[in-house]
Amino acid sequence: MNILAINPWIYDFAAYDFWLKPYGFLVILNYLQKNGINVDYIDCLDGKITEATFGRGKYPNEIVEKPEVFKSIPRYFKRYGIPLKEFEAKIPEKKFDYILITSSMTYWYPGIIEAVKILRRKFPATKIILGGTYATLCNTHAKTTSGCDLVFSNEQLENFFKTIGVDFNYNKLYESLPAYEDFYTKLDYIVLRTSWGCPFNCNYCAIKKLFPGFFRLPEEKVINFIKKYSAKGIKNFVLYDDAFFYEPAYAKSILKKIDELKLNINFHTPNALHLRFLDCDLALLLKKTGFTNPHFGLETLNPSLQKLWGDKVNRQDLVEGINLLKGAGFKNGEFSVYLLLGFPRQDLDSLKKDVEFLNSLGGRVSLAEFSPVPGTTLFEEYPKEFNEPLLQNNSIFGFFQNEKIRIFWEIKNFVRELNKKLQEEKLF
Template sequence: MKPKWPRITWDSSSDGAGDAPRILGINPWIHDFAAFNLWARPGGLLSVLAMLRAGGAQVALMDCLDQTWSDVPWPKPRAWGHGHYPKEHIPKPFALRAVPRQFSRYGHSPSVVRDALRLLSPPPDLVLLTTSMTYWYPGAAEALAMARELWPGVPVVLGGIYATLCPEHAQGLGADAVLGGRLEDPLCWRGLWKLLGCSAPPLPAGSGLELALDLYAAPRFSVILGSRGCPFHCPYCASHTLHPAFRQAEGETVLSGVRAEFARGVRDFAFYDDALLVSPETWLWPLLEWLEGKGAQLHTPNAMHARFLTPESCRRLKRAGLSTVRLGLETVDFEHRLDAKLSLQEWEAGMAALREAGFGPGEVGAYILFGLPDQDPGVVQRAIIMAKSWGIRPELAHFTPIPSSRLFGRACEVSSYPLAKETLCQNNSIWPCVSGGFSWEHVRFWRRLLDE
């Protein structure tokens, strides 16, 4: 059962509860033109809290993007648990003033969060603020200001994807420390415990691949993370900077996490892996076998590699309950792909395998990259038309210029926005690398093409 607002409590399942340090993790609001909850959980923060708890700390979670309490109004989720966030219009940041779209804060209203945090007792010894998209830092800045107002002497540490990809920019937010990189990296791990005035305990086994999902009471959906990183090196992606080595969890670790979620009623699971189908025998096959016939719905919003869709993998996925199938097609101009992750033959074989396993027309969606630097819009049009002719639902994945990715330099050259200096301008909703930028007229054009 979800608690009633405004209750947030310390989880004291760590060994050292009592005088153990109290660490509060905050997943801040999203400030953006658009945001939709596609089974989103702050994977990084949940992994950090799992490590710290295993290291002896007491932890608590304030996720501004989760309903958390039974009596706080929240948009009704869709049948598979995903859905809208509550939102409130807020002024556009100056750098985005010319974009003809409404800007909003997504998540709980700040007064709800403030009152809940104020009653957290005893107060935290340390606040961890996570970040995901590089252009979402204003939400983190707002949460930082709130933590300062409530607990002026308590250190606040900023980490996560924005802190890792844009460390200099992140310094400007005014946190007591910015710890980029993965918490399980020895330097980061020791640095964090030093801020608490303690020497670091040994890193718990499986660090970085376990998520403290139990911190959500009565969740409507959950996530699965069986690996970190990706063996491919696509020039528009930051996976390699974030997780330089491809690493997989033990089969039993993933399975016991899913079993625990299943036991408390969760049936919808989204995979967060970048390379779900690589070396599947390690953890994916045992998990899918366990899920067979259990009535779960599995979702791959982060896309799967079509080249690994064999008759066997598709059969296993189907039997286990794969319901949302998203593939990374990116383009149909196979001769001039920016990446090396897919050939036409592999795509066709993957499609045949999906069909054979019983995935019907309209059940499979494919992401097509839109808004790349120097991209010919005709190639995107062709991809939409071809995807439809294959019985696949095309979805435009708006290009995000990401610092550290190989394409970032070219993106900076073609964009009329100061992408490197102001990370807000890396927002894919503004079409930062499309000549003329975002326009409703063009949105209507692409929507018609996608829907007709």
């Protein structure tokens, strides 16, 4: 059986390769290959135009027409990724049994529509199947709008395998890690998971819809995977785990083995680590195994918002966690903490105080822009208009008018300045 697999473009006001890879899709493609299926793969986001630190960089991009709902926003709307002509040239001249398209952020769906348009012209009789985050969280919208023949949410994965006639083995699938060399000719970094899902239940997060439960990979598989790519010269490893520290004994055991191997690599944690599970040993292991600017989840120090958002970390956990990091050798400005910006009932003065407090402790602040995510308990409180995925885009702050958005930009600049000062202190 021949399958053509596509990771489509991003359509947005801004996009940057912050270690973005369609990880779950690559795991599925790997599984299909192991089941004897020929896979041709096109990643529309492969091919950065700048090389920034740790393998990150800018995507090629082109201004495109703004969707009607964005007409009043005075910013360019763009397609990020390879030019359309390059995409067409990459499509192999052969017959495919199925075309698989993955999806990520719900509001990037115009990239799927564009890909379907081109692929339909070339393969009018081939079934196009959509899966991934948008297909899961906006299933009805994807069925009516994407132009794909079949749309499967993550919980329908077994049906997907049945449809294409491949055996589904849950453990085998989730225990596997991608064979990147089969899909990419150039690798600037490697993304991996040691686990799927998250045992917590923050009410703004859709993880339970995307992966119910919590699944750990066998340690040996993770270690061998890291050894394999380190031997190929990869320096930057990006942990996509949502709860790497949950059951800290597992994290410690993996990191001890990595430390013994003396691989001289960096780890990055864009999905955040849990401060509450940090202890002295774990903090030391982070330092010894090359965790670079580790990111931790906090979201807010406001007690009522903490309660509302899942009560993961309080002020005391934060102070104790930062002391442990410093005890392990992380200096001011060498670790980051996420705060959420743009929640409808958020008191922005108290957010500014949180920023100042974190800065006084030596932590860089990473502002995560709040967005309405379908499938979350909070989403049920939002007006119906947010059912349109384009309005779920965090960068437009869909809940707010211009004056409030201006204050958000002030806070963003304020954070940038404070982080810069920490960076400068680090250098002198």
